[in-house]
Amino acid sequence: MFRGASHLSLDAKGRMSFPSRYRERLQSYCNGDLVLTVDPQGGCLLVYPFPDWEEIERKLMRLSSFNPQIRAVQRLIVGHAQEVSMDGSARILIPPTLREFVKIEQKVALVGQGNKFELWDEAAWTSQCNSYLLEVPENLESIEELKDFSL
Numbered sequence: 001m002f003r004g005a006s007h008l009s010l011d012a013k014g015r016m017s018f019p020s021r022y023r024e025r026l027q028s029y030c031n032g033d034l035v036l037t038v039d040p041q042g043g044c045l046l047v048y049p050f051p052d053w054e055e056i057e058r059k060l061m062r063l064s065s066f067n068p069q070i071r072a073v074q075r076l077i078v079g080h081a082q083e084v085s086m087d088g089s090a091r092i093l094i095p096p097t098l099r100e101f102v103k104i105e106q107k108v109a110l111v112g113q114g115n116k117f118e119l120w121d122e123a124a125w126t127s128q129c130n131s132y133l134l135e136v137p138e139n140l141e142s143i144e145e146l147k148d149f150s151l
Helices: 020-030 050-062 068-079 096-101 122-135
Strands: 002-009 015-017 033-038 044-049 082-085 091-093 107-114 117-121
Touching: 002 015, 020 033, 020 044, 020 050, 033 050, 033 068, 033 096, 044 050, 050 068, 082 091, 107 122, 117 122
Parallel strands: none
Antiparallel strands: 002 107, 015 091, 033 044, 033 082, 044 117, 107 117
16 A cells, blocks of 8 residues: 655656655565556546556456547546656656646655555645645535544
8 A cells, every 4th residue: 555645856857766665565566567647637647556557457448438538538548658667776757748748847746545656746736735625524524425434
């Protein structure tokens, strides 16, 4: 499980070094092989360990491509997917096309989301967090799915 947010910098070539707390896990789980793609809801890149990506891709491609909305999601997610591998310094190259797609500059936020990471431009992540705070109601029990949930 990947959790927590890390604030990182890309080097001049567009490479990002994974925080040390994830390195061993990524090496042992997927040999450092990852897939980067766009989030269809915009704003960030999704970073999957390769085995988890394969499952997502299979499920997505089993959906009917006759539905124009599903086809659009397939085109975005699979069409932008790029395989990358961690180098000896636990760095990955964020391809220029993906950096441009979500306007990632130098400062980034890598956010653990269980089986994957989200990669945000740092300013966009901060702005998104602020908007999330406005969306969360004071009474979480008013959200049906959280009625029996406790923190």
